[in-house]
Amino acid sequence: MENVQTQQAADSHADEDQHPIGIYLKVWILLFVLSTMSYMVDYFDFQGMLRWSLIIIFMFLKAGFIIAVFMHVMWERMALITAILGPPLLLLFLIGFMISEGFWVFNTRVEYMGRPAAAERIHVADVHVEEHGEEAMEEEH
Amino acid sequence: MSGESLSVSGQTNTVVADWAADKQAFHVPWGKLMMWIFLISDTFIFSCFLVGYMNVRRTTTDPWPYPSEVFALELFGQNIPLILIAIMTFILITSSGTMALAVRYAHFRDKQKIFWLMVVTAAFGASFVGMQAFEWTKLIGEGVRPWGNPFGAPQFGSIFFMVTGFHGLHVSCGVIYLLAIAFKVKKGDYDKKNDYSIVEITGLYWHFVDLVWVFIFAFFYLW
Numbered sequence: 552m553e554n555v556q557t558q559q560a561a562d563s564h565a566d567e568d569q570h571p572i573g574i575y576l577k578v579w580i581l582l583f584v585l586s587t588m589s590y591m592v593d594y595f596d597f598q599g600m601l602r603w604s605l606i607i608i609f610m611f612l613k614a615g616f617i618i619a620v621f622m623h624v625m626w627e628r629m630a631l632i633t634a635i636l637g638p639p640l641l642l643l644f645l646i647g648f649m650i651s652e653g654f655w656v657f658n659t660r661v662e663y664m665g666r667p668a669a670a671e672r673i674h675v676a677d678v679h680v681e682e683h684g685e686e687a688m689e690e691e692h
Numbered sequence: 693m694s695g696e697s698l699s700v701s702g703q704t705n706t707v708v709a710d711w712a713a714d715k716q717a718f719h720v721p722w723g724k725l726m727m728w729i730f731l732i733s734d735t736f737i738f739s740c741f742l743v744g745y746m747n748v749r750r751t752t753t754d755p756w757p758y759p760s761e762v763f764a765l766e767l768f769g770q771n772i773p774l775i776l777i778a779i780m781t782f783i784l785i786t787s788s789g790t791m792a793l794a795v796r797y798a799h800f801r802d803k804q805k806i807f808w809l810m811v812v813t814a815a816f817g818a819s820f821v822g823m824q825a826f827e828w829t830k831l832i833g834e835g836v837r838p839w840g841n842p843f844g845a846p847q848f849g850s851i852f853f854m855v856t857g858f859h860g861l862h863v864s865c866g867v868i869y870l871l872a873i874a875f876k877v878k879k880g881d882y883d884k885k886n887d888y889s890i891v892e893i894t895g896l897y898w899h900f901v902d903l904v905w906v907f908i909f910a911f912f913y914l915w
Contacts, residue, residue: 586778620792
C-alpha cells in the first residue's frame with residue numbers, strides 16, 4: 552500500500568509545479584518547425600515515396616509531442632496511458648481492411664466500367680483559364 | 693490484494709496495482725477521465741471520416757484534384773501553394789501553446805494569467821474559424837460542391853466539406869467552451885473548492901482539436 556500512496560501523492564497538484572515552463576516553450580517551437588518542414592514538403596513539391604514518408608514522419612512527431620507534453624500523457628500513470636492509447640490501435644485493423652477493400656473496388660470499377668477518358672489529374676490553372684468553372688458545373692447537372 | 697507485486701517498482705507494475713482490486717483505477721479527477729473517454733470516442737468519429745476519405749480516394753476512377761493548387765492563394769502578386777492552410781496550422785499550434793501555458797498557471801491559481809491566456813486561445817480559435825469560412829467561400833465561388841467540382845473527382849468536395857466542417861464545428865464549440873470557463877475562472881467560481889482541474893480538462897479538448905488538425909493537414913491537404 553505504501554508504494555501506491557506515495558505515487559498518488561506524486562500525482563497530486565502540489566507536485567505538478569515541477570514541469571518548468573521551458574518544456575512547453577520548447578515543444579511549441581518544435582511544433583512550429585515541424586509544421587514548417589511539412590509545409591516545405593509541399594512547397595518544394597517533393598513527390599513519390601519521399602513525400603509520403605516525410606509527411607507521415609512529421610505528422611507522427613507532431614501528434615506525439617502534442618499528446619505527450621501538451622496533453623500531459625507522459626506524466627500520467629500507466630493504467631490511464633494504456634486506457635487512452637490502446638483502443639485507437641484497433642483502428643489499424645479498419646485501415647488495413649479498407650486498404651485491401653479499396654484496391655478490390657478500384658480494380659472492379661476499372662474492369663467493368665472502364666477508366667474515364669479524363670483520368671489525368673487536372674491542374675487548377677487549366678480550369679481557371681477557361682474562367683467558367685461555375686457554368687461548366689451547372690451544365691453538367 | 694497482493695502486497696508483493698506492489699513492492700516491485702516500475703511502470704508496468706503500477707498497472708497491476710491499479711487494476712488488482714475493487715478500487716479506483718484511475719487516479720485523476722472524474723471530469724478529466726470523462727473528457728478522455730469523450731476524446732477517445734471523438735477519435736473514432738474522425739478516424740471514420742479519414743478512413744472513409746482514404747477509401748473513396750483509393751476507389752474513385754476520376755483523377756484527384758491537386759490540393760496544393762486548389763488551396764493556393766495569390767499574395768503580393770504571387771501564387772503561393774497551400775498558404776492559407778499553412779497559416780491556419782500555425783494559428784492552431786500557437787493557440788495550443790497559449791492553452792498549455794494557461795493549464796500551467798492553473799496550478800499556481802494565477803487567475804489573471806489563466807483568464808487572459810484562455811481568451812487569447814479563444815481568439816486564435818475564432819480567427820481559425822474565420823479563415824475556414826473564407827476558404828469555404830472561395831471554394832464555393834470556384835464551383836466546388838459536395839457533389840462535384842471542376843478540378844477532378846467529385847468526392848473531393850464531399851470529403852472537404854464534411855471533414856473540415858466537422859473540425860470547424862469542434863473549433864467553434866471549443867471557442868465557446870474556452871470563453872465560458874475563462875469567465876468563470878475570472879469570477880472566482882473555482883476558488884470555493886480550490887479545484888482548477890477544469891482548466892486542464894478544457895485544455896485537453898483544445899489540444900485534441902489541434903491534434904485532429906495535424907492529421908487532416910497531413911492526409912487531406914498534403915497527401
